[in-house]
Amino acid sequence: MTRDEAKNDRDDMLIDGPDYQNPNPNLISDGFNASYLKVYYSKLFPYSDMFKWMSYGNDGKHPGCDSSYFGRRELSFTLDNDIYLRFQSFKTASELESAVKEKCPFKIDIGPVYSVDPSKRHAYAQTGDNVFKPVERELIFDIDMTDYDDIRYCCSGADVCRDCWPLMTAAIKIIDIALRDDFGFNHILWVFSGRRGVHCWVCDAKARRLTNEQRAAIAEYFHVYKGNENSQKKVSLGGPGLHPFLVRSYTEVLKKFFEETYLSSQMLLSSEERYEKVLEMIPDESITSELRGKWQDNRRSSKEDTNVFRWGQLKHVLQSGKQKGQGLRKCVEEIVFSYTYPRLDSEVTKHMNHLLKAPFCVHPKTGRVCVPIDPNNCEDFDPTNVPTLSQLLEELNRESLGEDVETDLERTSLGKSIALFRSSFLQPLLKSCKEELEDSYNKKLQQSKDSLTW
Amino acid sequence: MEIVRSQRKISAGDVAVISTFPLYRTPPVLEVRLDDFELFAIDRLRVLKGISDGLSRGKKPDEIERLVNDLWKSHIRHPQASESETINKDIISHFVLRLVYCRTEELRKWFLSMETTLFRYRFKLEGFESQRAILAEFNLPYKAVSNAEYKSVEEKLTQVARSLGQSVTRSDDIFYKVPFEEVPELVAGRKVYVHKGHAYVAMNQVVSLVVTQFRSNLSKALILTNRKWTSMISDKEKNRLTPIVEALSTSYLGPDYSEAKGFGEISLKDLDRVANSSFPLCMRHLFDKLKEDHHLKHGGRMQLGLFLKGVGLPLDDALTFWKSEFSKKVGPDKFDKEYAYGIRHNYGKEGKRVDYTPYSCQKIITSAPGVGDHHGCPYRHFSEDNLRAALNKMGVSSRAMSDVMDKVRNKHFQLACTLTFEAIHGSSCDAGINHPNQYFSDSQKILQSKVLLNNPSA
Numbered sequence: 075m076t077r078d079e080a081k082n083d084r085d086d087m088l089i090d091g092p093d094y095q096n097p098n099p100n101l102i103s104d105g106f107n108a109s110y111l112k113v114y115y116s117k118l119f120p121y122s123d124m125f126k127w128m129s130y131g132n133d134g135k136h137p138g139c140d141s142s143y144f145g146r147r148e149l150s151f152t153l154d155n156d157i158y159l160r161f162q163s164f165k166t167a168s169e170l171e172s173a174v175k176e177k178c179p180f181k182i183d184i185g186p187v188y189s190v191d192p193s194k195r196h197a198y199a200q201t202g203d204n205v206f207k208p209v210e211r212e213l214i215f216d217i218d219m220t221d222y223d224d225i226r227y228c229c230s231g232a233d234v235c236r237d238c239w240p241l242m243t244a245a246i247k248i249i250d251i252a253l254r255d256d257f258g259f260n261h262i263l264w265v266f267s268g269r270r271g272v273h274c275w276v277c278d279a280k281a282r283r284l285t286n287e288q289r290a291a292i293a294e295y296f297h298v299y300k301g302n303e304n305s306q307k308k309v310s311l312g313g314p315g316l317h318p319f320l321v322r323s324y325t326e327v328l329k330k331f332f333e334e335t336y337l338s339s340q341m342l343l344s345s346e347e348r349y350e351k352v353l354e355m356i357p358d359e360s361i362t363s364e365l366r367g368k369w370q371d372n373r374r375s376s377k378e379d380t381n382v383f384r385w386g387q388l389k390h391v392l393q394s395g396k397q398k399g400q401g402l403r404k405c406v407e408e409i410v411f412s413y414t415y416p417r418l419d420s421e422v423t424k425h426m427n428h429l430l431k432a433p434f435c436v437h438p439k440t441g442r443v444c445v446p447i448d449p450n451n452c453e454d455f456d457p458t459n460v461p462t463l464s465q466l467l468e469e470l471n472r473e474s475l476g477e478d479v480e481t482d483l484e485r486t487s488l489g490k491s492i493a494l495f496r497s498s499f500l501q502p503l504l505k506s507c508k509e510e511l512e513d514s515y516n517k518k519l520q521q522s523k524d525s526l527t528w
Numbered sequence: 529m530e531i532v533r534s535q536r537k538i539s540a541g542d543v544a545v546i547s548t549f550p551l552y553r554t555p556p557v558l559e560v561r562l563d564d565f566e567l568f569a570i571d572r573l574r575v576l577k578g579i580s581d582g583l584s585r586g587k588k589p590d591e592i593e594r595l596v597n598d599l600w601k602s603h604i605r606h607p608q609a610s611e612s613e614t615i616n617k618d619i620i621s622h623f624v625l626r627l628v629y630c631r632t633e634e635l636r637k638w639f640l641s642m643e644t645t646l647f648r649y650r651f652k653l654e655g656f657e658s659q660r661a662i663l664a665e666f667n668l669p670y671k672a673v674s675n676a677e678y679k680s681v682e683e684k685l686t687q688v689a690r691s692l693g694q695s696v697t698r699s700d701d702i703f704y705k706v707p708f709e710e711v712p713e714l715v716a717g718r719k720v721y722v723h724k725g726h727a728y729v730a731m732n733q734v735v736s737l738v739v740t741q742f743r744s745n746l747s748k749a750l751i752l753t754n755r756k757w758t759s760m761i762s763d764k765e766k767n768r769l770t771p772i773v774e775a776l777s778t779s780y781l782g783p784d785y786s787e788a789k790g791f792g793e794i795s796l797k798d799l800d801r802v803a804n805s806s807f808p809l810c811m812r813h814l815f816d817k818l819k820e821d822h823h824l825k826h827g828g829r830m831q832l833g834l835f836l837k838g839v840g841l842p843l844d845d846a847l848t849f850w851k852s853e854f855s856k857k858v859g860p861d862k863f864d865k866e867y868a869y870g871i872r873h874n875y876g877k878e879g880k881r882v883d884y885t886p887y888s889c890q891k892i893i894t895s896a897p898g899v900g901d902h903h904g905c906p907y908r909h910f911s912e913d914n915l916r917a918a919l920n921k922m923g924v925s926s927r928a929m930s931d932v933m934d935k936v937r938n939k940h941f942q943l944a945c946t947l948t949f950e951a952i953h954g955s956s957c958d959a960g961i962n963h964p965n966q967y968f969s970d971s972q973k974i975l976q977s978k979v980l981l982n983n984p985s986a
Contacts, residue, residue: 156865221899257708258725280725284709291712295722299898315690317718417899 106441108154108178110463115175117482118466120434120492125167127500128184130279131507138515146209148185148192150429151177160185161192180438183429186211187282208426213259213276213284213292216422216430217245220270225413227340227348232439234270234457237339242272243452244331245416248323249274249296250449256319257292261503263495264447266460268437272447273430277503279510286425293420295319298411309411311404323415324407332410333385342413343369343384352388355412356405361391433495436463445491448498461487548615549654549662553745556619565624566772571603572621573776576642581962583645583890588939596649627761627769628776630754640750644743651735663734666741673703673728684721685728692719702731711736793840796849802839806971808945808964809906809918810892811835817902822857827895827903829867831887833874838886838965843875888963889942907932907941924951 125144126133132143145165151174152158159177164170174182186208190198195206219238223230228237246264253259253276261277284292298320300310311320336342343349349369353362365388392405422428435444441462447455469486483489560568578599582592604621605614622643629639651659678685685703689695708727714720714736720727729737762770794802803815814832818824824832829850836846850871854863872878887895889905897904906915915936919929928951935944945961953974961967 224899255724256722258723280709288709288712291708291716294716295718297896300896314693315687317691318684318687318721319718320691321687420896 106436106438106463108180110441110467111180111436112175112178113467113470114436114463115178117470118486118488119174120483120495121171121174122167123492123495123500124432124434125170126504127277130277130282131504131511134508136508136511136515138511138518142191143187145191146189147187148429149432150183150185151179152181152183153177153179161195163191163193180436182432182435184432185429186426210282211426213281213289214422214428214430215249215274215276215296216267216271216419217242217249217274217416218267218271218419221417221419225340232270236456236458239455239457240331240335240339240453241414242457243455244327244414246272246274246447246449246452247327248416249418251322251326252296252319256295261499261506262449263433263499264449264452265433265444266442266447266455266457267431268435268442268444269440270457273433273444275430275433277499279507289426290420290424293418293423296416296418297420298415299417309408309415311408311411314404316407320411324410328410328414332414333382336414337381337385338379341381343381343388346370349384352409355409356392356402358402361402365391434491443488443491445488446495446499448494461491548611549650549658550615550619550622551662551665551742551745552619552622552749555623556616558616558620560620562768562772564620565769566776568617568621569624569628569776571617572625574603575599575646576625576639579642579645580638580890592645593649593652596646597653600646600650624773625776626750626753627757628773630750630757636747636750636754640743640747643746644739647742648735648739651738659734663738666738668737668741670704670706670737673705677705678703681721681723681728684723685730688719688721688728689730704729704731704734704737706737710740712740793842796841796845799836799841799849802968802972805975806968808961808967809922809948810904811964811968812922813906813918814902818853822853822855824903825901826870827897827901829870830874831892831895831903833871834884834886835964835968837874837884839968843872843877846871846875886963886965889945889961892964893941905941905945907936907944908939912936919948922948922952924948 128147129144132139132141145163147163148160149162149164149170150158150160151162159179162173164173185192187210188195189205189207189209192206198206219226219229219234219242220231222238222241226238226241228235250262250264253262253274259276259278259281261281263275263277265273265275267273298309298311316324341348342352346369349365353365356362356365365384368387369384389406392402422430431444433444433446436442437444441464442457442460443463443466445460466486466488470482483492575596579592579596582595587595604617609617625639625643629635651662654662673681705726706729708715708720708722708725711720711727711729711733714727714729714733715722719733720729722728762773803812807815811832814824814828817828818832833846833850836849841849847868850867851860851863854867858866869878874884876884892903893905893908895904897909906918910918912933916929916933919932924932928947932944932947932951935941935947942961945967946957949957949961949967949971953971955974957970959966959970961970
């Protein structure tokens with residue numbers, strides 16, 4: 075086997091560690107371990123992109139730059155043995171790089187930018203006045219599939235599959251459109267969380283400077299799901315009509331997704347146990363017993379999908395002219411929202427000092443890289459097809475190892491993800507950061523000029 | 529503000545009265561008698577405390593509006609007092625309480641929240657013209673939406689109005705277009721149309737704009753006052769104002785139950801027994817769920833964990849207790865790694881080392897339990913059927929039950945809990961339930977006196 079030989083011949087192999095002494099070196103065993111991660115951090119992790127991103131233009135030569143900016147950002151490392159290092163900070167990309175390579179963290183979390191260097195927070199604490207406080211932080215969202223456990227039948231807990239993942243796709247679409255159209259944000263990064271969810275980073279200067287109260291308001295704006303273990307009603311849509319945001323979410327995303335995909339893929343109305351859960355949401359006994367009567371008699375010859383057919387029946391009964399109550403008409407929407415509307419972990423969004431896992435980390439349980447997701451093509455994203463650590467190493471080994479880290483990266487399947495990160499997020503972001511920097515600098519210049527002439 | 533001991537009464541001539549609706553932007557330049565200094569402050573505290581109680585009982589906005597009006601009339605605006613006397617009292621009492629409540633983060637938070645609520649409802653009680661005048665006084669840079677722009681968003685504005693159950697908007701309605709950041713509460717409630725970063729605020733919603741301004745001004749002012757107080761005033765006034773100010777702040781806030789008082793410690797072996805006899809429903813539910821599932825999500829761990837701390841469960845016992853349950857589900861190692869930290873944290877042994885206080889009813893009622901969560905207030909968060917079943921299990925009779933459910937339907941969650949307490953203990957609870965740990969200690973008091981009665985030698 076040529077590849078086998080090639081590898082054994084190579085003395086200058088950059089990949090080392092116990093696994094490479096194993097007798098079958100052409101086979102990289104599946105999964106995740108510290109030595110794989112070391113290679114990933116030495117050859118693939120995009121330090122300079124991360125640094126550029128989180129500097130927001132403050133890393134250049136421009137006289138308006140705040141050179142302390144990146145150094146005031148908290149990063150935290152979770153190490154192999156569950157040791158948790160908070161309040162790490164770095165002045166430059168290379169400082170970050172050497173720390174990551176040295177410590178080889180299983181997880182890197184990103185915190186806020188503080189008023190002062192977080193690693194020196196104790197020195198400032200002495201002064202009494204509380205000067206150590208978060209001053210900037212991306213607006214973040216965390217959506218986790220476990221929060222959908224009561225409405226998905228294919229998987230539960232940490233598992234996801236192609237049948238339930240579209241819930242995340244719907245969530246991305248709804249939140250992404252609203253962040254852009256309603257709130258006017260432009261620089262939004264969506265990232266696969268590595269296992270069963272997605273993270274969202276809103277990076278506009280305006281978003282980074284929101285107060286906790288304003289963050290909470292946005293979280294609440296998105297918060298429709300009110301269910302808990304002890305109540306039947308799962309969503310609260312407000313008064314007799316729907317707010318324009320909910321109208322758009324319903325007509326542009328949820329209705330189609332529910333009726334054309336989710337209803338059938340989860341077989342929501344096929345079995346008694348499942349349709350009873352839907353009927354629970356209809357507060358009118360006579361209607362539920364009418365539908366139950368139709369559905370218990372299971373003989374139907376039509377080729378049409380049972381779920382779709384029954385959904386048609388349900389809508390007909392609820393929306394027919396004889397139902398005067400607004401409440402009942404709204405039931406159809408309530409059911410659709412209950413099953414498909416995004417469920418956010420709003421605590422993450424509400425507080426500036428909440429930590430969130432950095433993009434391009436590797437999930438220790440799945441070995442998958444937290445890659446960006448393109449919101450415009452989020453239907454095409456397949457979580458089971460995301461590059462894993464072992465796959466990336468194999469790709470690295472397959473080809474001859476180049477000198478240049480850049481080309482190593484492009485050769486692997488991670489290359490595409492990095493390219494997406496740059497083209498759809500980083501470049502437009504840095505362009506507008508530069509403009510803002512220029513703008514505020516000129517204003518300051520003008521001001522000092524004015525005061526001088528005066 | 530000058531404080532004098534003289535008996536001279538404040539007369540209208542001492543201050544130029546401009547508006548009947550002060551924004552408290554500058555401290556008044558007038559003399560105040562020392563007795564008034566304290567008396568006015570106490571009267572205003574009665575108003576604020578009344579509002580706080582009303583909010584924690586889950587009163588609806590229109591009920592709060594009436595409450596504020598009543599409290600204001602009975603404590604600040606005495607019928608015999610002239611308009612200017614009332615205004616002076618309003619301003620003086622506000623500034624005295626700033627001194628009282630500027631001194632810790634927690635005090636500031638409470639004061640800010642109550643003063644803002646008071647301001648909000650007083651503003652709402654003003655007439656349209658007066659509201660516009662106040663809006664102008666804040667000097668906000670917002671212009672009304674032009675007719676052409678109105679036309680372009682009319683459909684959306686109508687949708688919003690309909691979603692709020694209001695009559696459809698008309699083109700002569702005034703809307704202000706403001707950055708959404710300025711009206712967080714309207715955004716949070718989806719009460720405005722939000723487009724490209726701007727919220728369209730209707731004239732009848734400008735109260736939110738004004739309140740945001742008021743709140744942020746007051747918040748800044750409190751921090752400045754605190755700085756001044758600690759650096760200068762407190763020392764200079766240590767024989768005169770300082771004792772009054774310090775007494776005012778402690779005399780009125782209820783106990784926070786951060787330390788178990790009166791019963792000493794509860795040990796692990798007694799836990800099941802007291803859970804059955806003296807835990808309020810919210811805690812009993814969490815306790816039972818923990819025993820059943822051997823797990824609770826974060827909100828539940830916080831609510832029950834801090835309560836148990838307040839009840840007097842020592843840290844070591846708490847660790848043993850949580851570990852014995854969680855181990856059955858996640859194993860002892862995972863418990864030590866992932867959960868033990870949180871429990872030590874609650875007891876102030878990790879992180880910022882703050883000794884956290886148990887949650888009050890208000891905090892629990894306003895929490896938002898989600899999927900898999902069991903915390904929250906059962907009277908608020910349970911469906912009617914589940915609540916009935918739970919009360920039944922607690923031994924509430926069917927007659928008492930209907931009274932409890934009645935309170936629940938009217939959103940008087942704490943009164944419902946009070947009635948449950950009375951039904952179970954067979955004795956009245958006049959103060960009402962405001963805190964789960966108060967429920968516990970009141971219950972223990974009653975049970976211990978019963979033990980003494982039945983068994984005097986014990």
